[in-house]
Amino acid sequence: MKDQDIIQAEMTAVEETLTSVINSDVELLYEASQHIVSSGGKRIRPRVTLLAYLAAGGQDAMSAVNLASALEMVHTATLVHDDINDHSLLRRGKITVHARWGRTFALLAGDYLFTKVYELMAPYGDFYNVVMADACVKLVEGETLQAIAAKAGEMDRNTYKKIISRKTASLFEAAARMGAKLAGAGETLVENLAAYGHNLGLTFQIVDDILDIIGDPETMGKPVGADLAQGRGVMAAQNGGKSGSFSHDRQGTTTIIEDDPIQKMMTSLRESGAVEIARLQAIEMADRARTAIKTVPPSPAQAELANLIELVLERDQ
């Protein structure tokens, strides 16, 4: 989210690791992996891993670089498969892997990136591999619940909560838990950081879903409504006839095509107050993350983790 920070060297090492670990002699796999890995992204999961390590008292953050890289790699692998299932053409302002290399190779590239998670994680031993395996299982379950809800065209608030808890918060939680554990922290500190990670993940995903409705397509690097088109957005959960007004100064930048059901739904959502309700939920989850991080002993890393909550809450892309 910003660069002049206490983990700058380690975040640079994460970038190098992400690029070097995908160096297959099968050129297509290397190129497709490089395409998605180098397309930017917020790198929030490795950041949480490294800061949790330091906040938990770790002295050598470089030892957490492969772990941090693995967390980003899981996320990257799921993006490639998500984009196949969503028929998305743009991701982070660039053409998606499946749009450029086709579905067959995108499926294989996603599988490949996932094997690289495994490769990065294996040397860390059983505790970390068990935690990561559990997070990966939950992530796929969350994605599946989302696809089921999208297909059925309905999503209630509980289902939405379950989906974002598994598909997003589980990985944020694992990032914080593993970072803290690697630092040698005791159980209470590990669990407090894990709780921070979980609630930060929930906040992040709700904000992400809000941005899908009201974000600026140019800032976002993808069309607004792209997630909603897949029945993913938080809004579907909350469009229950609640009244309320919603205004946002970016609202006018989207051209409304009257016959497009997605555009219609977006207009309806903007007018229903659903965005405001979601915003309140994001604020509540952020509060829980703040409570958790306050239990962690003060340090520059702890302050950075606290600051990350505000950045996640205020982000516009």
Next chain:
Amino acid sequence: MKDQDIIQAEMTAVEETLTSVINSDVELLYEASQHIVSSGGKRIRPRVTLLAYLAAGGQDAMSAVNLASALEMVHTATLVHDDINDHSLLRRGKITVHARWGRTFALLAGDYLFTKVYELMAPYGDFYNVVMADACVKLVEGETLQAIAAKAGEMDRNTYKKIISRKTASLFEAAARMGAKLAGAGETLVENLAAYGHNLGLTFQIVDDILDIIGDPETMGKPVGADLAQGRGVMAAQNGGKSGSFSHDRQGTTTIIEDDPIQKMMTSLRESGAVEIARLQAIEMADRARTAIKTVPPSPAQAELANLIELVLERDQ
């Protein structure tokens, strides 16, 4: 391959593990996983794992059951993704996951099965996870090389060898290596069993590709030429104008549709002598596996592993 054997109890435990580990509360994932897991299959990879463990002097084969199950689960996960990419409708005589649940859910089900590999493997510690990660990387690379060759419509013998070495032999090799290592075997014994596994895997895949051309569809549970239609068969590698005759008593059971390019290619392959050349290669790989297994101290498990080579070479499905 047969049931009245020295690892019968452990193979039953593998079946139970495969079924119980996929028990997600996301019903669709459970059902789709159960569908493919319960559809039979030869279970040759877990068999190699368990027999290598015993042949290497292991005393408690039950301790290798989760490892053996993970080996089968990798294979199962790739089948689900393969069937998406190949548009296959039948697998082991049953409808494929993607044909029944659709592409989106098949992709997620494959991902889910892969996360279960991770879950099964994690407790074994770093040696095993490093070996498994490496095998998984190679497997995806092999699948990708195959898809590239299929798309280009050309495959030479070296490319074919590289493909089957990575997509099939790497996992067989990992099965034998990990089984032997878990038994506490020394490096020479581990590597000899690994060499056995590698060459058994090559033999297995060449025979598999031959059966795709000459097999009985009813025995095979899928149409003949299904792999060839994806440019996968060994034959494409060897259809280089070599003359020779080929006869097989099942040959007449396939109806030749003159306009179908796959059927034409199959007829051409059958008449080119390519099947006989492939058969010779399978016999050569089997010989290498025999040489490797002869270096392993005699035991009932060692004899079973030796016998497995003959079963693989003679199988008709």
